[in-house]
Amino acid sequence: MPEGQGYRTVTAGEFATVWPRATLVDVRSQEEHATAHVPGSLNIPLDELPSRLADLPGGTLYLMCGSGKRSSQAARILTGRGYQTVNVAGGITEWYLAGHPVIYQQAPDNPSRQQPGHAPAGLHRLLHKLFRTKST
Secondary structure: OOOOOOOEEEOHHHHHOOOOOOEEEEOOOHHHHHHEEOOOOEEOOHHHHHHHHHHOOOOOEEEEOOOOHHHHHHHHHHHHOOOOEEEEOOHHHHHHHOOOOOEEOOOOOOHHHOOOOOOOHHHHHHHHHHHHHHHO
């Protein structure tokens, strides 16, 4: 681990070797988490983290966001407060692209838009974002 960092970073594949036994904290917004998340993850948005420390279980905490940026910020915050943390590099984007399970839910803002047999609108937005990001 880089000097002064205080936490480890693992790839989505490395995290998959301990999932679902490991505690995964998703630090994305509630809306992002509702649209798509790793099964069993605990959602505590980054901006709520300092006020929700009591919601965190003991032991090593694996941290995930959309790409790894917010989860690395969360790792610094929590490591500074004595928690053992591991950042999942690439976030849910890399997790998804590596073929690991993701739960998709209908976007909460407009439930009537989904047609039977079609993917939720939120999933289409997520997939568009994921693949647009990867191709640039």
